[in-house]
Amino acid sequence: MPVLEAHELVKHYGSVEALRGADFTVNAGEVVALIGDNGAGKSTLVKCLSGVEQPDSGQILFEGAPIRLESPVAARRLGIETVYQDLAVAPELDPAANLFLGREVRRSGLLGKLGMLDKAEMRRRATAEFARLGVTLQRIDVPIGSLSGGQRQSVAVARSVVWASKVVFMDEPTAALGVVQRERVLDVIRRVRDEGMAVVLISHNMPEVLAVADRVEVLRLGRRVARFTAAEATLADLVGAMTGALTQEETR
Amino acid sequence: MTAEEEVVNGGAIEKPTLGARLLGANTFWIGLVLIALCVVFGVLEPTAFLTLFTVQTLLIETAVLLVLSVGMTFVIITGGIDLSVGSVLIFSGMVSAKAMEWVSGGSSTNAGWGVILFGLVVAIVAGTAWGILNGLLIAAAKIPPLIVTLGTLGAALGAASLLNNGSDIRTLPSTMRTTIGYGTSFGYVPNLVIVAVVLTLIGAWLLHTTVFGRHTFAVGSNAEAARRSGIGVTRHLTSIYTLTGALAGVAGFMSLAYFGSTTISAHSTDNLNAIAAVVMGGTSLFGGVGTVLGTVIGVFIPAVLKKGFNIIHVQDFWQMIAVGAVLIAAVWFDQQRRRSRNR
Ligand SMILES: Nc1ncnc2c1ncn2[C@@H]1O[C@H](COP(=O)(O)OP(=O)(O)O)[C@@H](O)[C@H]1O
Ligand SMILES: [Mg+2]
Numbered sequence: 001m002p003v004l005e006a007h008e009l010v011k012h013y014g015s016v017e018a019l020r021g022a023d024f025t026v027n028a029g030e031v032v033a034l035i036g037d038n039g040a041g042k043s044t045l046v047k048c049l050s051g052v053e054q055p056d057s058g059q060i061l062f063e064g065a066p067i068r069l070e071s072p073v074a075a076r077r078l079g080i081e082t083v084y085q086d087l088a089v090a091p092e093l094d095p096a097a098n099l100f101l102g103r104e105v106r107r108s109g110l111l112g113k114l115g116m117l118d119k120a121e122m123r124r125r126a127t128a129e130f131a132r133l134g135v136t137l138q139r140i141d142v143p144i145g146s147l148s149g150g151q152r153q154s155v156a157v158a159r160s161v162v163w164a165s166k167v168v169f170m171d172e173p174t175a176a177l178g179v180v181q182r183e184r185v186l187d188v189i190r191r192v193r194d195e196g197m198a199v200v201l202i203s204h205n206m207p208e209v210l211a212v213a214d215r216v217e218v219l220r221l222g223r224r225v226a227r228f229t230a231a232e233a234t235l236a237d238l239v240g241a242m243t244g245a246l247t248q249e250e251t252r
Numbered sequence: 253m254t255a256e257e258e259v260v261n262g263g264a265i266e267k268p269t270l271g272a273r274l275l276g277a278n279t280f281w282i283g284l285v286l287i288a289l290c291v292v293f294g295v296l297e298p299t300a301f302l303t304l305f306t307v308q309t310l311l312i313e314t315a316v317l318l319v320l321s322v323g324m325t326f327v328i329i330t331g332g333i334d335l336s337v338g339s340v341l342i343f344s345g346m347v348s349a350k351a352m353e354w355v356s357g358g359s360s361t362n363a364g365w366g367v368i369l370f371g372l373v374v375a376i377v378a379g380t381a382w383g384i385l386n387g388l389l390i391a392a393a394k395i396p397p398l399i400v401t402l403g404t405l406g407a408a409l410g411a412a413s414l415l416n417n418g419s420d421i422r423t424l425p426s427t428m429r430t431t432i433g434y435g436t437s438f439g440y441v442p443n444l445v446i447v448a449v450v451l452t453l454i455g456a457w458l459l460h461t462t463v464f465g466r467h468t469f470a471v472g473s474n475a476e477a478a479r480r481s482g483i484g485v486t487r488h489l490t491s492i493y494t495l496t497g498a499l500a501g502v503a504g505f506m507s508l509a510y511f512g513s514t515t516i517s518a519h520s521t522d523n524l525n526a527i528a529a530v531v532m533g534g535t536s537l538f539g540g541v542g543t544v545l546g547t548v549i550g551v552f553i554p555a556v557l558k559k560g561f562n563i564i565h566v567q568d569f570w571q572m573i574a575v576g577a578v579l580i581a582a583v584w585f586d587q588q589r590r591r592s593r594n595r
Contacts, residue, residue: 073482
């Protein structure tokens with residue numbers, strides 16, 4: 001059964017129709033690549049499915065049941081985490097603070113009730129998680145804005161997989177990465193998948209898509225136009241579907 | 253190096269030395285400026301500058317501004333601004349003085365502690381009310397803070413003037429003046445200063461060690477990221493302006509006790525002085541960065557300059573010029589730091 005499904009999602013930004021009846025499906029324990037040309041509506045679809053934006057119409061099903069994602073918090077409560085294309089990190093805060101943003105660990109006892117942070121515990125856990133996920137940082141107490149683009153992206157990826165239990169959306173998580181960091185993120189994606197979670201990867205890098213994805217869904221002009229099993233798809237199929245030369249799903 | 257080795261290194265993340273952290277901190281440099289000023293004036297006029305009396309008056313005169321500036325630190329860290337603090341201070345003092353007169357049935361000069369505490373509560377409530385109004389207009393109605401607080405700056409001052417037909421109230425409980433206003437504890441320490449120090453310490457604790465403080469930095473650093481992380485940004489911003497209003501209420505009461513008058517015309521530049529202190533102390537006008545310690549230093553730099561210039565018989569006006577220059581330099585450094593970081 002699909003863990004998350006979208007049916008006929010429509011989303012307008014003013015007069016721009018970013019989604020025009022988009023469908024989408026992702027199953028537990030699989031990596032789905034969501035591909036499409038710039039402006040196809042990929043980021044908008046991810047925002048609708050992670051509670052950041054609310055679709056104007058259409059239906060979202062979580063484990064078969066219709067849901068409304070009122071806010072990012074609602075999605076997070078269901079175990080859905082997202083690496084946004086703009087990363088959505090607080091550049092002035094350090095990596096550990098960003099990892100625990102909105103989920104701060106408090107001290108035990110009265111001090112915790114007063115709202116005091118357990119900074120040492122958060123730093124310790126952050127260091128352990130970064131090591132586990134292969135995120136290399138020279139220093140853990142500098143503002144994340146002073147790190148390289150790749151390191152920032154790695155921290156954002158780590159933040160999503162640390163907290164997710166069902167679905168992880170990654171909107172171009174490898175765009176700013178070097179070769180080694182990119183391989184590490186792809187490793188993390190496979191590992192998360194093997195733990196039984198669903199991963200939705202948005203990427204413009206077709207070899208990367210074919211290497212890591214189990215399935216591919218193609219978005220064009222705000223609609224899903226094709227679905228492939230990665231093992232059976234060729235580069236030409238994907239490019240054809242993105243540009244409109246090839247259409248599988250009939251237009252309504 | 254293989255990926256495996258790098259991962260191992262990644263696990264052992266170094267912490268920088270204390271020295272390196274100090275040199276990188278804005279607070280450290282602005283603190284040096286303050287110490288240098290004290291040394292210079294101390295060497296020039298040791299008998300006049302380094303006296304108990306000078307230090308006491310210096311501390312008393314900065315106490316009210318310090319309380320306002322602690323609230324302002326939170327506001328500016330969120331990337332906002334509060335121009336209304338001086339007017340809210342006056343309004344709170346006026347309402348408090350009126351309330352104390354009212355429960356005393358006329359002049360409150362001989363009133364006891366019950367009336368004084370009532371006056372304090374009224375001042376805090378009055379300040380809090382303006383703070384809530386600021387907060388709701390800024391966070392919920394999404395009107396820019398500069399405009400909202402420019403509006404409430406005028407409105408609070410106008411309302412305060414209306415309450416007593418534009419004149420000051422000069423009859424206040426004498427007990428309040430002699431104890432809170434210019435009384436001392438432990439022999440030397442002015443009570444007004446103790447109030448300011450306690451509030452500053454609470455502010456520093458709240459900002460630097462609690463979830464509330466962490467969310468304040470997050471909202472100022474990237475409000476959208478904070479929202480997506482599940483932080484109630486609207487609610488948080490509202491509570492910060494409310495806190496600042498409440499502190500302005502306390503400051504209003506402190507000012508009442510110190511001057512023995514509502515001083516309608518005496519606080520028109522408090523807002524700018526508080527903003528200058530906060531910004532000089534290394535808090536970024538762009539949000540996301542700041543410390544209460546820096547604000548304390550930023551409050552004392554103009555105060556020490558003024559005292560020192562008085563003592564060495566340099567005209568006050570030079571202090572205004574010097575503070576203006578330091579302020580602009582502080583913002584310039586902040587901008588450079590941001591530019592070099594956001595390569
Ligand atoms: N916040 C927004 N306001 C206005 N238009 C938007 C906004 N976000 C996206 N769009 C528009 O919606 C369309 C789809 O954008 P997006 O989902 O970002 O595409 P993709 O991620 O596939 O490149 C584009 O035409 C884009 O300009
Ligand atoms: Mg996009």
